[in-house]
Amino acid sequence: MDQISAPAPAAQAPAPVRRFKSGSNLERMLAAGHFAVTAEIGPPKSHDAEVIRRKAALLEGCVDAANITDNQTAVVRLSSIASGAILVGQGLEPVVQMTCRDRNRLAMQSDLLGAAALGIRNVLCLTGDHQSHGNHPGAKNVHDIDSIQMVRMVKEMRDEGLFQCGEEISGGGPPLLIGAAANPFADPFELRVHRLAKKAAAGADFIQTQLVFDMSRFREYMKRVVDLGLHEKVAILAGVGPLKSAGMARHMRDKVPGMVVPDGTVARMEAAVDGVAAEDKQARREAWRAEGIRICIEQIRELREIEGLRGVHIMAIEWEEAVRPIVEGAGLFPRPAPEV
Amino acid sequence: MIVAKQKPLSELTAMLDGYRNVLAVGCGTCVTVCFAGGVKEVGILASALRMARRLDGEPMSVAETTVQRQCEAEYIAPLAEGLDEFDAVLSLGCGVGVQTLAERFPGKRVLPALDTAFMGLPTEQGVWEERCQGCGHCVLDITGGICPVSRCAKQLMNGPCGGSQGGMCEVDTDTPCAWQLIWERLAGQGLADRLLEIQPPRDWSTSRDGGPRRIVRDDLRLPPAEDV
Numbered sequence A: 001m002d003q004i005s006a007p008a009p010a011a012q013a014p015a016p017v018r019r020f021k022s023g024s025n026l027e028r029m030l031a032a033g034h035f036a037v038t039a040e041i042g043p044p045k046s047h048d049a050e051v052i053r054r055k056a057a058l059l060e061g062c063v064d065a066a067n068i069t070d071n072q073t074a075v076v077r078l079s080s081i082a083s084g085a086i087l088v089g090q091g092l093e094p095v096v097q098m099t100c101r102d103r104n105r106l107a108m109q110s111d112l113l114g115a116a117a118l119g120i121r122n123v124l125c126l127t128g129d130h131q132s133h134g135n136h137p138g139a140k141n142v143h144d145i146d147s148i149q150m151v152r153m154v155k156e157m158r159d160e161g162l163f164q165c166g167e168e169i170s171g172g173g174p175p176l177l178i179g180a181a182a183n184p185f186a187d188p189f190e191l192r193v194h195r196l197a198k199k200a201a202a203g204a205d206f207i208q209t210q211l212v213f214d215m216s217r218f219r220e221y222m223k224r225v226v227d228l229g230l231h232e233k234v235a236i237l238a239g240v241g242p243l244k245s246a247g248m249a250r251h252m253r254d255k256v257p258g259m260v261v262p263d264g265t266v267a268r269m270e271a272a273v274d275g276v277a278a279e280d281k282q283a284r285r286e287a288w289r290a291e292g293i294r295i296c297i298e299q300i301r302e303l304r305e306i307e308g309l310r311g312v313h314i315m316a317i318e319w320e321e322a323v324r325p326i327v328e329g330a331g332l333f334p335r336p337a338p339e340v
Numbered sequence B: 001m002i003v004a005k006q007k008p009l010s011e012l013t014a015m016l017d018g019y020r021n022v023l024a025v026g027c028g029t030c031v032t033v034c035f036a037g038g039v040k041e042v043g044i045l046a047s048a049l050r051m052a053r054r055l056d057g058e059p060m061s062v063a064e065t066t067v068q069r070q071c072e073a074e075y076i077a078p079l080a081e082g083l084d085e086f087d088a089v090l091s092l093g094c095g096v097g098v099q100t101l102a103e104r105f106p107g108k109r110v111l112p113a114l115d116t117a118f119m120g121l122p123t124e125q126g127v128w129e130e131r132c133q134g135c136g137h138c139v140l141d142i143t144g145g146i147c148p149v150s151r152c153a154k155q156l157m158n159g160p161c162g163g164s165q166g167g168m169c170e171v172d173t174d175t176p177c178a179w180q181l182i183w184e185r186l187a188g189q190g191l192a193d194r195l196l197e198i199q200p201p202r203d204w205s206t207s208r209d210g211g212p213r214r215i216v217r218d219d220l221r222l223p224p225a226e227d228v
């Protein structure tokens, strides 16, 4: 299988054998020591594959891999694995997200085998937002295993070729790079680093964090991460995202559980429309969006200076057009080719 | 205790549509303590039903009785006498009480007056909270005496999800995050490091997922009749 094959040794001087867990582009970028860039694609609430293709086209060349959300915020959408397969066909590498909310261990393992069979090489293991906030609040949730148990399960599938029950997977385990999420801004703060340590110990290869707006809290978090040496066990990508308006900034600050947006950031978004007439909706929208992108670029530049950080994950929800200017503005364009 | 609450009157009148002579049966145990189905609640509900049916022009007689424990056959056995005169039994017991009556009197219509909600405790006057789901394999030793199965909306075994903020659960800002409580409890006992241990996937076969559960204690069973 291509994902684990080493380059053929040269006849005279054998090249060092390099084995990859998944062979994904993201894995190679991280292995090569590049500052990785991933972004997020939200599938549509329809079976329209064109939406995926259009969003993917906006990210081509700007990112090393694109996450596909899995019924994000507990709203039914086109399946993440099906979307991932569409991306594979288009040549953009997917990171398929999978929540513990909607699947038990049978469904998870079956879908992971299916994802690998479709050429998907990265999976992000998530708990999942509670269904009470989604569009089927009367649904049952599963939570057969939690996200840390899922990370370990995928690792044992991949590295030991075993199903969670201990039975052997014929032909070996699925070659998947294992991701997990971290929220440095949820409470209790002390436990957040603990939880990251558990995810690393369970076998996560990379971590994508919740949106970072509060730089000082994130620096404090990363300092603890580095003190514990966790940055050497797992590649941490900081979540960033452009704000679309002052209203969105306030909403995220006040209403979204587990999110911290400093007042200074909200004030900057509010000031972005100073002098723009309230009636001129279009001009206000543009002014806000331009400022949102500017703030995001500045953040990435600051984040690059933080010890132990290996990349960024850009979440421009329903605004994938913003990714390219952000990547360019942050000096991360074009994306380097991993050497192997 | 088992905590329940009364169904809305409109649901009960619809359920009792067509019946003319009903026996309302309360229970003197859990549902008395949570003010849902004791002597007093049976009396109040019986009057409300009589009045509602009178106003509808369909009078119904409702007799009242309360047994000490509706979930054990021996306590409900005396109800057999005189049961023929009723065309339905309205149970103010928990779901177990309703079924005990229905099993004991299979020819009789037995209807539930309560919605049985959970196993829990009163936290203040008029407030009850869930504490146990009877998962069949208790983990309270690991979690500082706080149950993640019944108190964490996602039944997590390895710490708080990303939605925990300010001590509250992402599902509802009035509900404490179970994992915040577990963390505080263990940290207070100097045992915070225990939370670093990865808890493996649970075996849910001891829970409802394994099918209806049953406990058999051979040491307590009576010998078969012929051996006596």
Ligand code: SF4
Pocket: B131, B132, B133, B134, B135, B136, B137, B138, B139, B140, B147, B148, B149, B150
């Ligand atoms: S762990 Fe299981 S048995 Fe123990 S309190 Fe929770 S639900 Fe009940």
Ligand code: SF4
Pocket: B151, B152, B153, B154, B155, B156, B159, B160, B161, B162, B163, B164, B165, B168, B169, B170, B171, B176, B177, B178, B179, B180
């Ligand atoms: S916020 Fe706390 S209690 Fe609520 S689902 Fe998350 S971990 Fe469980």
